[in-house]
Amino acid sequence: MKASNVYIWLVSLMVVWGVNVVALKVLVLSFDPVAMTSVRILFAGLSVLVFLYFMKQLRMPTRREFGVITGVGLFNVVGHHYFLSIGLTVTTAVNAGLILGLIPILTAVAAMIFLRARLTILKFIGIIIGFAGVSFVMMAGSTGGFSIAIGDLYIFLAALTQAISFVLIKKFSTDMSVLLLTGWMMVVGSFFLGAISLFSEPAGYISLLEGEGYQYVIFFASAILATCFGHMIYNNAIRLIGPSESAVFTNLNLLFSLLSAAILLKEQLYIEQLLGFFLIVIGVISGSGAIDHWLRTRRMRRSEVQ
Template identity: 30%
Template sequence: MKAYIFIIVAILFFSGNFIVGKLMVDNIPAFTLSFLRCSIAFLIMVMLAQKDWKNHRGVLLRNWKPIYALSLTGIVFFIGLVYFSLHYTTTINASIVEASTPIFASILGLILLKERLLFLQYVGIIISFIGVLWIVTSGSVQQLFSLQFNVGDLLMIFAVLAWCVYSILVKKHMGRLPTKGSLMVMLGMACITLLPFVVVEWIVLDIAINWDTSTIISVLYLGIFPSIIAIICWNKGVETVGASKAAVCLNLIPVFTTIQAVLILNERIYIEQLLGGVFVIIGVLLTTKLRSPLKVSHSLLKKQEIN
C-alpha cells in the first residue's frame, strides 16, 4: 500500500504539470517557462548528483553528444512543445494525447529499430490512433477529411514524437551513463539551448511577466514537484511493485488531469474526449501488456526522470 501511495503521489504531480502549465502559459511564454523549470531542476540536481559527477565525470564528458541529443529531444522539444500546446488546447486533451506515447513509441520502434510486434499490439495501435484522431478532430469526420485539426493537439503529438525519439536514444545510450549525473548534465544543456529561444520570445512578444505570489509558487512547483519529487516517489514505488504494475497506473494521468482541470480550471468534459480517452487507454493497455517486462521497466523509469 505504501508503494502505491508513492506512485499515486507521483502521478498527481505529473498531472499537476498540465494544470500549472495551463495556468502559466498566458503569463509566461512556453520556452521561458521551460527554461525556468529546467533551471530550478538543474540547481537541485547539482546538489543531488555531486557523487555521480565526481565518480563519472570522464564518462559524462566523453558522451556529451548523445547526452545532448537526449537533452534536446526529451527536455527542450518535449517540455517546450507541451507548454506551447497548452496555449491552444485544453489540459484534458493534452493529457489524453500524452497517454498515447507508448503507441507512437511502438510505431517508431517498428520503423527505426525493426522491433517485432504481435497481432494484438497492432490492434492496440490502431485503436489508440483512432482515439487520438477523434480527439484532435473533436469527433468530427468532416474536420478529418478537410484536414482541420486543433493546433494545440497537433503540437502535443509532436511533443509525444519528440519523447519517443528520446526513448529510443535512452535505449541506445543510457545503459552506460550514471542516472543522476547524466540528468544533471542534460538539464544544464537544456538551459543553455533554451536561452536563445527565451531571448527571441522576449524580443518578439515584448514580455511583461507578472511576478506575483501565485506565479512564483507555480514556477517553483514545476521545477521541484514534477521534475524531482515525483521522480523519487515513482522510483520508490516501482522498486516495490515492479514497473509492469506501475505502468497500468500511468493511465491515471489523464483521469487525474481531467478531475483537476474541471475543479481548478473549470474546463468542461465533452463526449469526444471521453470516447477518445477510452480508445487511447484500451489501445495502450493492449500494446504495453504484451511488451517485455525488462523493456517496460527500462523505458518507464527513464521517462519519469524529466516528465
Template identity: 30%
Template sequence: MPDRTVMLKLWGVSLLWGCNYVASAYLLRDFSPILLSFSRLVVMSLFLISVALVNKSMRRPTKREWLLLLWAGIAGTLINQLFYFTGLEHSTAGNAALIVALSPIATTLLSRIFLKEVISWSKYSGTVIALAGVVCIVLYSGKSIGISIGDINLLIATLGLSVSLLFIRKLTVGMSSYEITIYATVIGTILMTPAVGYEALSGQSHGSHQLMHWLLLIAVAVIGQGLAGFWWNRGIAVAGPSVSAMFMNIPPFIAIVVSHFVLGDPIKLAQIGGGVLILAGVAIANMKLPKMLSKSRGKSVGLSRAD
C-alpha cells in the same frame, strides 16, 4: 508484495503528474510559453544539480554518451518543452495529458523503424486503437470539428519525447537513469537559451509579477517534476515496470477532472472516449508476449516521463 510506502509514492506521482498539466495551463495565463518553459527548466536543473552535488555520485560521460545526451536533450527537453507549452497555450490540460499518453505507442513505432525491433500483433493492435483515440481527441474535443494548432504542437512534443527515449535506451547501457535525467535536462535547458532570448527580443515575452505564481512554478519544477521523478524511478526499481506502468493510466483523467474544477474546462465526451481508446491501446500494446516468443527478444528498458 511491493512496499506500502513505494505504492503510496506511485499514487503520489500519478496525482502530481496529473496536476502538473493543470498547473502549467494555469501559469500560461500570466507567462509567455517559452519563458514559462525555460524558467521551469532552470529551476529543475538547479534542483537536480544540487542533488548531484550532495550525493557526489555523478561520473563524466564518454564522448559517445555526450553525443547521445545531446540528442536526448534536443528531442526530450528542447523540442518537447517548446512544443508542449506552445501547444498547451492553444489547447486544454486534459487534451495535453491524453496526447502525451500516446508516447509509449510512438516510441514502439520509432523503435521498429530505427532500431528494427520486432513488433507483436498486440502492439500493432494497440497502436491502431490508440491512434483512433488521438484522432477522436484532436478532431472532436474542440469548439468545432477540426484540428487545433495546439493539439498539433502537443503531438510534436510527444514525438520529441518518444525520440529522446530511443537515445535514452542506448544510454542506459552504461549510465543510470538518475545520471541521464540530470545531464539531459541541463543540456536541454542550455539549448533553450536562444529561444527564450528570441521571444524576449521579439517583444512576446512576459511573466507574472505575483509571488504566488513564481512559488507555484518552483513547486511544479521541484516537487512535480524533480521529486516525482525520483519517486517514479524508485517505484520501477521496487515494484517493477509492469506495476508502475499501471499508474501511468491515472494522470490524464486527473488532469481532465482537476482542470474542470480549477480552470473551468468542460469535460467532453470526445476526451473521455479518446482517452479510453488511448489507454486501452497502450495497455494492449504492452501485453506480455508468450514465453516462446519473449525468449527471442532482447533486454528492454521501460522509461517514461510526464509533463
C-alpha cells in the same frame, strides 16, 4: 523507494503529473512560455544535480556522454518542452493531458523502428486503438465541434519527441545513471530553450519578473515536485518493476489531468474527449506491451510450478 511500496509512489506521482498539466497551463498563460520553461527546466535540473551531490553520485560527463546528453536532450528536453509550452497556449489542458497519454504507445512504435522491437498482435491492436482515441480528442478540439486545433498538433509533437528520446536513451546507453543523465540533460536543454526564447520572445525573461505570488508558488512546485522528483521516482520505478508495468500507471495520469482540468480550470468535457480517453487507456495497456508482459510472466510462473 522500495519494490514493496513502488505502487503507492506511482499512484501519488500520477496525481502530481495530472495536476501539473493544469499548472503548466496556468504558467504559460502567465509568462512567456519558452522563457518560463527554460528557467523551470534549469531549476529542476540543478535540483537533480544537487540531490546527486549529497548522495555522492554527481560527476562531470565525459566527452562521449556529453554528446549523448546533447543529442537525446534535443528530443527529451528541447523538443518536448518547447512543443508542450507552445501547445498549451492554444489548446485546453484536457486535450493536452489526453494526447500526452499516448507517450507509451509512441515509445513502443519508436522502439520498433529504432530498436527493432517485436510487434505482437496485441501491440498492433493497442496502437491502432490508441491513435483512434487521440484522433477523437484532436477532432473535438476545444469546442467539441470536430475541428483539429494547431495546439493539439504541438502537444502531439511533444509526446512524439519524448517517446523518441526514451528509445534513444536505451540505444545510446552510457555508464551514467539515469538520474545523472536526466539532471545533465535538463541543464543542457534549458540553455537551448533559453536561446530559442531570446530569438522568439525578446521580452520573455522580463515577463518572469511580473508575476504574482501564487504563480511563483505554482512555478517552483511544478519544477521540484513534478519535474525533478517526478522523473526520479518514475525512473526508479522502471528499475524496480519494469517499463511495461510502469507504463500502465500513465492511465491514472490521464484520469487525474482530465479531472483537475475540469475542476480547477472549469474546462468543459465533451463526449469525443471521454471516448478518446477510454480508447487511449485501452491502447496504452495493450500497445505498450503491458498485456504481453503479463501473459509472459503468467506462463513463466505456471512453468515454474509445474
